[in-house]
Amino acid sequence: MTEPLPPVLLVGCGKMGGAMLSGWLERGLSRAVVVEPHGPAAAAFAGDPVVRVVATPEAIPAGFTPAAVVLAIKPQEADAALPAYARFAGPDTVFLSIMAGRTVAAIRRGVGEDAAVVRAMPNTPAAIRRGFTVACAGPGVTAAQRALCGALLAAVGEVAWVGKEELLDPVTAVSGGGPAYVFLLAEVMEAAAVEQGIPRDLARRMVRATVSGAGALLAASDEEAAELRRAVTSPKGTTERALAVLMAPDAWPALMSRAIAAATARARELAG
Numbered sequence: 001m002t003e004p005l006p007p008v009l010l011v012g013c014g015k016m017g018g019a020m021l022s023g024w025l026e027r028g029l030s031r032a033v034v035v036e037p038h039g040p041a042a043a044a045f046a047g048d049p050v051v052r053v054v055a056t057p058e059a060i061p062a063g064f065t066p067a068a069v070v071l072a073i074k075p076q077e078a079d080a081a082l083p084a085y086a087r088f089a090g091p092d093t094v095f096l097s098i099m100a101g102r103t104v105a106a107i108r109r110g111v112g113e114d115a116a117v118v119r120a121m122p123n124t125p126a127a128i129r130r131g132f133t134v135a136c137a138g139p140g141v142t143a144a145q146r147a148l149c150g151a152l153l154a155a156v157g158e159v160a161w162v163g164k165e166e167l168l169d170p171v172t173a174v175s176g177g178g179p180a181y182v183f184l185l186a187e188v189m190e191a192a193a194v195e196q197g198i199p200r201d202l203a204r205r206m207v208r209a210t211v212s213g214a215g216a217l218l219a220a221s222d223e224e225a226a227e228l229r230r231a232v233t234s235p236k237g238t239t240e241r242a243l244a245v246l247m248a249p250d251a252w253p254a255l256m257s258r259a260i261a262a263a264t265a266r267a268r269e270l271a272g
């Protein structure tokens with residue numbers, strides 16, 4: 001049996017913070033204090049014996065010493081919120097931020113210039129432990145702190161590490177926001193199915209099964225995505241006609257490239 005995760009202070013228990021906390025509890029967590037000003041957001045955890053939910057940092061129990069402070073608030077909230085956590089900076093605590101764009105340097109300006117900070121970008125499939133996170137350790141992060149952040153992130157899915165922090169901006173655009181692009185695909189496929197006369201309920205079932213089935217096939221297969229695509233595309237058949245529209249130079253290839261560039265640029269604007 002693996003050791004329980006050490007005490008964690010979670011700042012922000014919204015969609016991502018909540019998904020991660022669920023994963024830690026499932027994996028085994030010794031103790032968590034959650035700072036969440038919006039009562040309903042953390043309500044699901046209020047009765048958990050190892051979780052204490054408080055509304056403000058001032059209400060964190062005296063003597064609580066987290067091994068990790070996980071920052072799961074919006075980047076726009078960071079400047080106001082971070083100084084309250086500066087007292088936790090020290091050799092025994094690592095800050096793990098999942099905020100889009102906000103740099104290690106900007107986080108250190110808030111919590112202390114010597115603080116150990118790991119910046120990471122997970123995604124919402126974390127809610128079903130199928131997340132993908134890319135992480136980058138800032139200056140002074142010890143091997144043990146990196147291992148702890150790795151364990152916290154691995155509780156909700158796969159983890160990859162990069163050495164160059166700048167890569168986290170395009171990562172945010174690709175895997176951070178990626179689930180939204182897939183859900184949009186499902187939305188527009190469903191609308192197109194209805195346009196062709198398929199009843200809405202059937203269209204919804206078909207599209208959910210098709211998108212999730214294709215995703216599962218991609219996950220289970222060693223083939224490249226292009227090869228799996230080609231396996232669907234019979235010469236002179238129906239899929240070929242659809243792909244001629246979707247793969248036109250001004251269609252999906254160019255649109256996806258512009259979309260990822262736009263999201264990457266926005267991540268850079270959120271650097272702080």
Ligand SMILES: NC(=O)C1=CN([C@@H]2O[C@H](COP(=O)(O)OP(=O)(O)OC[C@H]3O[C@@H](n4cnc5c(N)ncnc54)[C@H](O)[C@@H]3O)[C@@H](O)[C@H]2O)C=CC1
Pocket residue numbers: 011012013014015016017035036037038041072073074075077081098099100121122123124176177
């Ligand atoms: N939603 C997503 O797909 C992903 C989001 N992220 C990042 O995760 C962070 C959180 O995003 P979401 O969970 O989507 O947002 P959210 O809005 O669901 O959660 C943020 C939570 O922080 C709480 N909060 C606001 N001010 C606070 C403060 N001063 N102290 C403590 N809690 C405070 C809010 O009440 C809310 O419950 C963002 O920085 C975002 O960039 C990262 C990867 C994916």
Ligand SMILES: O=C(O)[C@@H]1CCC=N1
Pocket residue numbers: 100172176177
């Ligand atoms: O849209 C956002 O800013 C966040 C980061 C990646 C996914 N959601």
